[in-house]
Amino acid sequence: MVDGGRLLELSRVAVNTGVIGKTYPPAEYTVGREKIREYAHAVGETNPLHLDVGAARAAGYDDVVAPPMFAVVYSFPALWPALFDPEVGIDFARMVHGGQEFTWGPLVVAGDEITTTLSIADVSERAGNGFYVFATESVNQRGETVCSGRWSNIVRGA
């Protein structure tokens, strides 16, 4: 239990505001060339920078370039421990994704090693629904922040 934790039993969703500020161990992800290509195909990317090593190298990159939204892929490993943390207490079956923000730094290319840390930025209750905001920061092997994310999840009351 996080010190100072307060369990609010309001309507149907009980939120534990005591987890605000909680952080989790960093999650590592090594970016693979075929993973970038698989992701790019799935979302309909046609830019050869994402698909063709030759085109990416000709443009000055070391390997195929991850589309910006590939941030989802390298950030996910950091998300699961918080989503399923009993202390956070998210009812996964009632959760919907309310909003998302990403801010990007240098582009990610195949071969990069990305380390993502997550902290719980906010937990609140409004109109019987629980609101959970996670903040992620993803850093590459050179220590550059390649992406910061804010993930807003809503757990619907009954």
Place this chain on the structure above:
Amino acid sequence: MQLGDELAPLAVTPDRYLTVRYAGASGDFNPIHIDEEFARQVGLPGRILHGLYTMAQVARAQTDAGGGPQSLKRLSVQFRGMGLPEQELVVTGTVSAVQDGVAIVECGCEQGGKRIIRNAEAELRRPDA
């Protein structure tokens, strides 16, 4: 890219099995996206699109307009309603501010007349800057 300019609209119709491919590509295997029966059991009309897939389409409209992945510096969206497979998604956007080589684009995504992503805002490095 000038104040008031509209982005070229991006239209895409996710096919029947898109959610399965996106689940594999992204790592998000929540059954509401891939299991028709499960989705209905929890009160959905059927399998729904991943919100982050739809957000990726909004991102793609930006990077197409900006001249590549390096142009997109920030994107924030709010998810409203549900996207469904086999129906066209249309992403639109309008440049609402231009400053120091950066354009702010107000954008969104619509499906069947419903705005499933709204209040979206992108920060785009202008290709001509």
